[in-house]
Amino acid sequence: xxxxxxxxALCAAVATSLTLVTPANAVVVPNPVIDSAPGAxxxxxxxxxxxxxxxxxxxxxxxxxxxxxEQLLVVNALSGNIDILDISxxxxxxxxxxxxxxxxxxxxxxxxxxxxxxxxxxxxxxxTDEGAMLFFNADTGEELGRVNIGGALPDxxxxxxxxxxxxTANEGEPAEDYSYDPEGxxxxxxxxxxxxxxxxxxxxxxxxxxxxxxxxxxxHEDVRVFGQVGDSTTVAQNLEPEYITEIDGKAYVTLQENNxxxxxxxxxxxxxxxxxxxxxxxxxxxxxxxSDRDGEINIRNWPLKAIPMPDAxxxxxxxxxxxxxxxxxxxxRDWEAYSEExxxxxxxxxxxxxxxxxxxxxTGSELSIAQLQEDENLGRLNITTTLGLSGDGSCYTELYxxxxxxxxxxxxxxxxxxxxxxxxxxxxxxxxxxxxLIFNASHDExxxxxxxxxxxxxxxxxxxxxxxxxxxxxxxxxxxxxxxxYDVSDPESAEYVTYVNNRDFDVSALDEESxxxxxxxxxxxxxxxxxxxFIPAADSPNGKNLLAVGNxxxxxxxxxxxxxxxxxxxxxxxxxxxxxxxxxPLVALAGVAxxxxxxxxxxxxxxxxxxxxxxxxxxx
Numbered sequence: 001x002x003x004x005x006x007x008x009a010l011c012a013a014v015a016t017s018l019t020l021v022t023p024a025n026a027v028v029v030p031n032p033v034i035d036s037a038p039g040a041x042x043x044x045x046x047x048x049x050x051x052x053x054x055x056x057x058x059x060x061x062x063x064x065x066x067x068x069x070e071q072l073l074v075v076n077a078l079s080g081n082i083d084i085l086d087i088s089x090x091x092x093x094x095x096x097x098x099x100x101x102x103x104x105x106x107x108x109x110x111x112x113x114x115x116x117x118x119x120x121x122x123x124x125x126x127x128t129d130e131g132a133m134l135f136f137n138a139d140t141g142e143e144l145g146r147v148n149i150g151g152a153l154p155d156x157x158x159x160x161x162x163x164x165x166x167x168t169a170n171e172g173e174p175a176e177d178y179s180y181d182p183e184g185x186x187x188x189x190x191x192x193x194x195x196x197x198x199x200x201x202x203x204x205x206x207x208x209x210x211x212x213x214x215x216x217x218x219x220h221e222d223v224r225v226f227g228q229v230g231d232s233t234t235v236a237q238n239l240e241p242e243y244i245t246e247i248d249g250k251a252y253v254t255l256q257e258n259n260x261x262x263x264x265x266x267x268x269x270x271x272x273x274x275x276x277x278x279x280x281x282x283x284x285x286x287x288x289x290x291s292d293r294d295g296e297i298n299i300r301n302w303p304l305k306a307i308p309m310p311d312a313x314x315x316x317x318x319x320x321x322x323x324x325x326x327x328x329x330x331x332x333r334d335w336e337a338y339s340e341e342x343x344x345x346x347x348x349x350x351x352x353x354x355x356x357x358x359x360x361x362x363t364g365s366e367l368s369i370a371q372l373q374e375d376e377n378l379g380r381l382n383i384t385t386t387l388g389l390s391g392d393g394s395c396y397t398e399l400y401x402x403x404x405x406x407x408x409x410x411x412x413x414x415x416x417x418x419x420x421x422x423x424x425x426x427x428x429x430x431x432x433x434x435x436x437l438i439f440n441a442s443h444d445e446x447x448x449x450x451x452x453x454x455x456x457x458x459x460x461x462x463x464x465x466x467x468x469x470x471x472x473x474x475x476x477x478x479x480x481x482x483x484x485x486y487d488v489s490d491p492e493s494a495e496y497v498t499y500v501n502n503r504d505f506d507v508s509a510l511d512e513e514s515x516x517x518x519x520x521x522x523x524x525x526x527x528x529x530x531x532x533x534f535i536p537a538a539d540s541p542n543g544k545n546l547l548a549v550g551n552x553x554x555x556x557x558x559x560x561x562x563x564x565x566x567x568x569x570x571x572x573x574x575x576x577x578x579x580x581x582x583x584x585p586l587v588a589l590a591g592v593a594x595x596x597x598x599x600x601x602x603x604x605x606x607x608x609x610x611x612x613x614x615x616x617x618x619x620x
Contacts, residue, residue: 027051027556029525033436033482033501035427041566042467044485044547046502046526048091052555054078055509055521056444059555062109062156062531063548066116066138067539071096073110073118073138074550074557075531080106082120083557084141087548088541090559097141101134109157109168112138117197119166119189121154127173128152128180133166133189135199145199147189150207152182156243158251163194165266169241169253178230178337184239185209186253186262188269206269210236210262213274222276223260224307226386227338239274242331247315247322252412254310256331261313261324261414275414277326280306280404283364286421288405289429289440289452294376297429297439297449299422302378303364305388308404312462312532315412316471316488322412323491325473327459330403332384340386343453344372345379347396354385358395380453403455407462407475407484409491417491424457424477424484427499438505442479443528443553445515446508451479459484465534467545468564472497474547476529483529483549483560502526502558509553528553 027049036043052059058077065072072085072093082099101107104125112118116139122132131154135144151170159166166189174181190204213219213235225238232238242256251264255274263273282288282304289299310326317323332341348356363372373379381401388398406420425440432439432448440451451458461476470489477484482501488494507524510517528551535546545562 027502027522027525027554027558029502029504029523031504032525033431033499033503033505035431035436035500036498037496040497041470041487041564042472042485042497042545043563043565044483044498044500044560045563046500046558047561048087048089048093049502049526049556049558050085050093050095051522052076052078052083052557053522054555055517056528056553057555058530058552060530060550060557061552063533063550063557064111064118065533065535065539065548066112066118067114067535068116069139070541071138072533072548072557073099073112075107075110075120077106077108077552078555082107082110085557087559090540090542090546090561093557093559099134099136099141099143107134108153108155111157111159111166113159113163113191113194115163115195115197117144117191119157119159121149121157121168122146123153128175128182131168131170133157133168133187137197139197144197147200147202147205149187149189150205151185151187154187155241158244158246159191160246160249160266162249164191165189165246166191166200167244167246167251167264167266169244171240171242172237173240174230174232174237174335174337176336178232178335181230181232181237183209183211183234183236184241184255186241186244186251186264186269186271188251188264188266208264208269208271210239210271210274212271213239219274220260220276222278223255223274224258224386227333227340229338243310243312245313245315245324247317247412250412252313252315252324254313254326256309256311256329257333259307259309261410263412273414277308277310277408277410278416279400280308280419280421282306282401285419288401288422288456289425289449290378290381290401291376292440292450292453293380295449297432299425299429301364303362303372303399304378304381304383305398305400306404307384307387307400307402308408309402310408311460314462314464314473316464318471318489318491323417323488324410324412325462325464325488326408326410327462327475328404328406328408329458329460329478330401330455332382332402340384341382342385343379344381344383344399345375347373355389355393355395357399358390358397361397382454403458405456405459407459407473407486409488409494411491418488418494420486420494423496424459427484427496428457428480431499436505437480437482437501437503440480441505443481444509445512446505446524447512455479461529461532461549463532463534463547464488465536465545465547465562467562468566474532474534476532476549478528478530481526481529481551483532483547500560502560522554524554526551526554526556526558 084097172184253262308328311329409418460478509521
């Protein structure tokens with residue numbers, strides 16, 4: 001019985017994939033990049049997209065899904081509002097309204113409780129001023145009220161799994177000239193009981209600050225505290241919360257520039273701990289491609305340390321133990337009054353005022369230090385000037401680069417249990433070799449290798465989803481685009497499942513010679529994925545697991561459908577063919593052959609495209 005269902009389901013999947021040839025919406029590209037591991041149990045493809053028509057204006061960033069209305073809430077930083085997209089038909093998302101932040105304000109993040117109580121972070125025109133939380137009813141779009149948050153630059157907002165608290169990471173970035181540097185903080189707001197869709201009051205607001213870590217010795221030495229110039233004089237000012245997640249009453253906050261995680265107890269609104277994330281040794285642990293000027297893909301070990309500096313973070317539990325999944329983007333402090341960035345070739349340049357590499361530096365190869373600093377080796381790579389200096393500050397004994405070009409899993413005690421190493425770049429190199437994409441292209445510039453000197457594919461966003469009893473991590477790549485999917489059910493042995501990129505690499509948004517925007521830039525598809533949200537089948541409008549992605553550069557919001565390729569082990573489940581069955585694929589292939597034969601006379605012009613789509617279903 002399950003085998004027969006498999007054939008029918010797979011034939012239906014093939015028929016559905018024809019929409020990729022003639023997409024319902026122009027920003028679903030005709031031939032998205034789709035790669036899957038042998039034995040992958042899920043498959044993912046883009047099925048619909050909403051196009052704001054705005055290039056590189058952050059017109060689609062963080063998003064949330066409200067199941068009751070079948071709507072996506074999408075942060076549009078260009079307008080300073082939240083766009084409301086109807087995805088009752090996920091193949092044709094439509095804008096049906098907006099939530100306005102008010103003149104001069106911007107919105108950075110949004111989330112929604114299952115009863116429709118939604119909250120958004122509001123940033124005032126001056127980012128160093130106090131921010132606010134805006135509450136609204138997702139069922140009606142009605143604003144319910146606002147509260148001040150007691151912190152500046154509210155970045156990521158969330159609601160606890162039990163619905164009791166809303167919380168926000170307040171980044172507290174300095175002014176460009178460092179005339180003022182607000183403290184970083186985390187705001188915790190007690191919400192009305194589930195089912196009561198009203199705004200909380202100012203009395204419900206508490207602020208977890210970092211002032212206790214101003215005391216000498218209170219902070220682990222590997223937590224990066226640096227760039228304290230002008231008004232920035234304390235540790236609390238230097239700690240900058242970025243992204244936030246929650247599990248079992250604890251919030252876990254990425255302090256991105258500090259390369260650390262803060263642990264906040266929601267019940268007491270107190271910071272309990274800050275633990276560092278450490279560094280990766282690129283001489284021994286894994287390799288990266290470091291140059292955009294060598295004319296080739298060259299992923300290898302180098303005498304470098306990588307600073308993970310994660311952006312997005314999500315939490316999940318396995319066998320009663322909690323874990324954190326983090327996208328290791330990397331992000332430098334780079335302001336008018338202070339910047340930590342430098343290229344390795346500039347070390348020792350008197351005009352730049354940078355100390356040289358120490359004479360006894362071990363290059364790890366036959367290369368001399370001077371050769372190491374050439375453009376085709378490490379010369380173009382961006383590093384931090386804040387780490388690796390000798391005791392007297394006269395030269396660099398170690399070199400530290402930004403980001404780790406993959407993702408990591410830590411337990412909530414601060415122990416690393418998995419890192420993807422060079423897997424992302426190696427897979428992208430493989431897909432480049434088969435002509436499916438352009439290795440380390442940027443989001444706006446579809447040119448070969450041009451991000452190798454600066455964080456490579458730059459993973460940024462993360463979402464988690466449970467499918468058929470397994471937990472999957474969806475990691476968005478800010479630069480080259482696309483989403484990597486890993487099975488993280490066993491945190492210590494996460495496995496690659498698939499990579500999907502709704503991008504046409506034959507179209508570069510910017511002309512390579514003039515660097516001007518080309519007329520047909522929208523045909524390039526999704527550029528710069530920022531926010532990701534997993535929509536489980538039980539809540540989705542079409543009964544399928546979905547992934548929604550907001551793309552800040554192309555201004556598109558794209559829906560991906562996730563199909564199960566195995567028997568659903570849950571009671572009453574019946575999707576795909578049974579894992580381990582050799583007959584299932586054969587029957588499915590027979591069904592595909594019959595489908596081709598039956599439609600050949602009518603669709604002779606599309607058969608090559610149909611065959612190409614079918615091949616994707618069976619290509620590892």
